[in-house]
Amino acid sequence: MKFDDIIKERRSVRRFSSKKPKWEDIIEAIDAANKAPLAGNIYALRFILVDDKEKIKEMAEASQQKFIEQANYVFAVCTDKTSLVKSYDERGEIYARQQAGAAIENFLLKIVELGLSSCWVGAFVDDEVKRILEIPNDNENLQVEALLPVGYEMPGHKLKPKDANLDNILWFNKWKNKYMKEPNKPEAF
Numbered sequence: 491m492k493f494d495d496i497i498k499e500r501r502s503v504r505r506f507s508s509k510k511p512k513w514e515d516i517i518e519a520i521d522a523a524n525k526a527p528l529a530g531n532i533y534a535l536r537f538i539l540v541d542d543k544e545k546i547k548e549m550a551e552a553s554q555q556k557f558i559e560q561a562n563y564v565f566a567v568c569t570d571k572t573s574l575v576k577s578y579d580e581r582g583e584i585y586a587r588q589q590a591g592a593a594i595e596n597f598l599l600k601i602v603e604l605g606l607s608s609c610w611v612g613a614f615v616d617d618e619v620k621r622i623l624e625i626p627n628d629n630e631n632l633q634v635e636a637l638l639p640v641g642y643e644m645p646g647h648k649l650k651p652k653d654a655n656l657d658n659i660l661w662f663n664k665w666k667n668k669y670m671k672e673p674n675k676p677e678a679f
């Protein structure tokens with residue numbers, strides 16, 4: 491698949507068929523997540539791949555998002571920001587989050603290339619998800635950043651690529667300047 495098509499095809503899918511994705515495919519996508527850029531080359535990512543149906547059901551409850559139950563796999567992207575905070579203080583916290591975001595997007599794009607679907611789930615009760623995944627709750631440096639349920643999109647429910655334009659969000663050289671060059675300004679000799 492061409493890169494542009496992967497970008498266009500990626501949508502947040504919330505209806506999965508019961509067909510189980512191949513285990514090797516999920517590992518390939520995790521490998522892509524693992525190649526994300528890292529501030530200071532300091533590694534904060536930690537991953538948990540869940541295929542235990544009972545745990546997936548519990549995570550759906552902890553998120554109040556029933557669709558998660560349909561997935562055969564949920565990939566939990568976590569961070570341990572200990573080393574980042576040691577090196578960068580508060581900025582380390584930001585870097586941990588950004589690192590997770592980069593890894594999540596790599597994963598979501600690779601999933602599309604593999605013919606699979608997912609949805610970035612960020613709304614859940616942290617303590618509940620930590621309990622389900624047996625992540626120590628007394629270490630505030632450990633964070634579950636996102637849950638990514640994975641499956642095949644339900645046939646007949648294919649989401650269309652979105653229309654997204656840059657009109658109101660891209661500016662040039664300064665905040666809110668819509669023009670690449672000042673309008674009507676003669677070229678300098």
Ligand SMILES: Cc1cc2nc3c(=O)[nH]c(=O)nc-3n(C[C@H](O)[C@H](O)[C@H](O)COP(=O)(O)O)c2cc1C
Nearest residue numbers: 500501502503504553555609610611612613614652
């Ligand atoms: C940080 C973050 C958290 C999100 N949390 C959820 C979530 O909890 N549940 C959900 O269904 N979608 C969640 N989404 C997906 C967004 O709803 C989705 O990306 C957005 O509606 C745009 O649709 P698209 O992904 O199909 O382009 C989240 C996305 C991001 C970036």
